[in-house]
Amino acid sequence: MTKYKIENGLETKELVQNRVIAPNTAIRETKNNQQVTLKYEVVNDWENVSHLASLREILDKWNIDIEMSYKDYAQQQHDRIYGVQINDEGTIEQMNDELAQACVDELKNLDIYNYPQPINMEVSLLSIFCGLYGITDESIRAEGIGNICKFNKLSANVDKNYGQASSNDQRKPNPWILTKILRYHNKDYYEQIIKPLLKKNFEAKKKEIQILINQTLIPNKIDLQDGFTLLDMQEKAANGEYENEEQIVMELTRLLVYYEGETEDIYAIKGYDSICDTQVLYHKLEGTVYKQLEKININFKNKKTDEKIDDKKESKQLTAKHIFKKYSFKMDIRKLPIFNQKIMI
Structure with missing residues (x-):
């Protein structure tokens, strides 16, 4: 589609020019037979913003891939x-000191070039400084910067542009670049040291998130200090320790709550998390909850053995799922504590 400039309400023969330019760029243009200089200035000082994630980092956060092999x-x-690098606010997460030190320790014996290339192809001075300036601990960062010239082979252009690169790259710090450099250029060290530390970092973050969720629960609803779980209930039911359905419903109130989702109710079942080493709430859909409750076979305490055998012949095994559905659909759910307890996350 061809568009022409409009002057004084009339279309001219001069084509409209659409430009993609850098900030502080000056362009000469002829307007009304006079040559003028147009200057494009920076808006909101965006070029100095250091905490924003790049487009590719955001796409990674959203699990969007653009053509890659199965191995990749x-x-x-x-x-x-x-190795998640971006938090829910869209900013790059800080790297803990243990992982940062491990990265700095093996940024050695690398061929470092001046012109930026993809990290899997070669290591550039740009990527090294971007990674090191993302380290929060000043002593670790200084050690890494000192090791660049001491333990690596620098190209002629790197020697020439070292000073400029060391100052410019503070604008876009990202310590996680260092793990990628090691992954491609020191694979053994990455597999033996960095990979386990990334896993350790992930588990620590998972524990923090779970603790935060637990702290936001409405008090006195589900007691996470109570060690009672579905497995305990399953064992009690199998041993015939329950006398009636009401006892089972009351036990479920110790284990199960729900909150309203956008399209359906989301259930939360208390269970043990080995990573957190504590009781936590696992959030699940209704179908998954039913499958778990279906595994709990109910044998009431006051029934004789012969009666139990006859019941099995005449009908299906009674499970916690049957009782759950019976009380939730046939009775006023507002009168049952199991169905009016909700959690906020």
Whole structure:
């Protein structure tokens, strides 16, 4: 589609020019037979913003891939689980000191070039400084910067532009670049040292998130200090320790709550988390909850053995799922504590 400039309400023969330019760029243009200089200035000082994620980093956060091999896809999946770099606010997460020190320790024996290339191809001075300036601990960062010239082979252009690169790259710090450099250029060290530390970092973050969720629960609803779980209930039911359905409903109130989702109710079941070493709430859909409750076979205490055998012959085994559905659909759910307890996350 061709568009022409409009002057004084009339279309001229001069084509409209659409430009993609850098900030502080000056362009000469002829207007009304006079040559003028147009200057494009920076808006909101965006060029000095250092905490914003790049487009590719945001796409990674959203699990969007652009053409990659299965091998790269598998590695990407690993990175997303253990090496998440962007938090929910869209900013790059800080790297803990243990992982930062491990990265700095082996940034050695590298061929470092001046012109930026993809990290899997070669290491550039740009990527090194971007990674090191993302380290929060000043002593670790200084050690890494000192090691650049001491333990690596620099190209002639790197020697020439070292001073400029060391100052410019503070604008876009990202310490996680260092893990990628090691992944491609020191694979053994990455597999033996960095990968386990990434997993450790992931588990620590998972524990923090779970603790935060637990702290936001409405008090006195589900007691996470209570060690009672579905497995305990299953064992009691199998041993015939329950006398009636009401006892089972009351036990479920110790284990199960729900909150309203956008399209359906989301249930939360208390269970033990080995990573957190504590009781936590697992959030699940209704169908998954039913499958778990269906595994709990009910044998009431006051029934004789012969009666139990006859019941099994005449009908299906009674489970916690049947009782759950019976009380939730046939009675006023507002009168049952199991169904009016909700959690906020």
